[in-house]
Amino acid sequence: MVTAIATILAACSGGNSAPSPTASQPAANEETPAPTEAAEEPKEVNLNGREIRISNWWDATPASDSEADELARERIKAVEEKYNVKISYVNTEYGVTSEKISSTVLANDPFAEIVRVPDGDIWGLMQGGFLTPLDDYLKNTKIAPEVIDSMRFGGDKIYGLMGWYTPNDNGMFYNKRIFKEAGIKDPQQLMEEDNWNWNTMLDAAKKLTVDTNGDGKMDQYGLSGAYYVFHEMLIPSNGGKLYDEATQKAAFDSPQAMEALNFLYSLYNEHKVIKANEGNDWEDPSKYFSEGNIAMYPGGLWEVEGRIQGKLKDDWGYVYMPKGPQATAYYDAVNSTESFVIPKGVKDADIVVKIWEELQDFDNWKQNHRLWLETILPDEASIANAMDDNGKVIRVTDARAGGLGVKNILGSVTEKFVKGEVTPSTGVAQVIDSAQAGIQKVLRGEPDKKE
Incomplete structure (x- = not known):
């Protein structure tokens, strides 16, 4: 374990990598489920008011009066009511995120249920056994298959969650x-x-x-x-x-x-x-x-x-x-392969994955992305460039x-x-x-x- 922690600390790259989305646009899982005699009714889940903490290296709470943040707040409210949970956003310093995962996992008390991890640190966390494999929880996901595959990071198990790739970030x-x-x-x-x-x-x-x-x-x-x-x-x-x-x-x-x-x-x-x-x-x-x-x-x-x-x-x-x-x-x-992970020891990891998915808006990501761009970019030409409206950008995958x-x-x-x-x-x-x-x-x- 000590070696694994040292690996993680050595892998930290400080502020050298801009956090940016990876992989590709969302696509519905097109696999046809095996026929069953009778479709099971989804079970009602009640987590009794439990706090679901989502860690980024900034405060990701949707707090502005923009339309994008308003829609995000609506999704949060719906998830909180459906699962009887409280969604909170944790601001964890970039360079200490992985160390915080390892130390709190070793203490059997993960500091957050969902954690955005710098791409240079994922390998050490995987090898150290600090992450929850997610294969069993992503069988009917809206995350695109190629995104899921990239979240294996070259291994056999899926360890990351990342919804989509936005053009020209x-x-x-x-x-x-x-x-x-x-x-x-x-x-x-x-x-x-x-x-x-x-x-x-x-x-x-x-x-x-x-x-x-x-x-x-x-x-x-x-x-x-x-x-x-x-x-x-x-x-x-x-x-x-x-x-x-x-x-x-x-x-x-x-x-x-x-x-x-x-x-x-x-x-x-x-x-x-x-x-x-x-x-x-x-x-x-x-x-x-x-x-x-x-x-x-x-x-x-x-x-x-x-x-x-x-x-x-x-x-x-x-x-x-x-x-x-x-x-x-x-x-x-x-x-960059920075992604959201679930630390080992997080309870109800299967439900946590569903909560994360329902906080995303896979069906309207382009519209939501444009709404966000309208709040940060100064003119229509810049927004069109960021959205690649003219289709001039070719994506080059260099994620690992x-x-x-x-x-x-x-x-x-x-x-x-x-x-x-x-x-x-x-x-x-x-x-x-x-x-x-x-x-x-x-x-x-x-x-x-x-x-």
């Missing part, structure tokens, strides 16, 4: 004022001309990295971001992957991926269009953007409410990531890159070469074999052991 935020004052086309205009690509992004970034007050120092930059966010978004935008599911191998040494890494290296070291972070690679980039000194910032839609909305005073927009030279379309990578340790290994390289300490080719060559060995070790179910 990761893209590029941009400051309209900065582009307008410079008299150059912004990303939305370029996209409408089918000319939004790495070259046009670089051209804009160079023109918008300027010394605005004449003191000899750049105080406005074309881009800001964390190095690991950049590589996770640039590689798929060129048609590449961090991990290849078909071959079960690390793929960040492919030609498409290396082209992306070399481009990222040039943004930092040759063109110098990315504002350097001042000690916090996760918090600084969005802060710079919200202060109005950055033209473009790659990130996820989930960041808007806490990092942009109400902070950035300028007009802004949201577009796809630009196309790489090898791309034939805009690509949106699903590179985090859980298999690939993200962290590649991050150890990009962290160095963005500072010019090592070139992409040298850095990748140094770690690709260890990445592959680590993948196979995890797929075999062997926990890491501290030297």
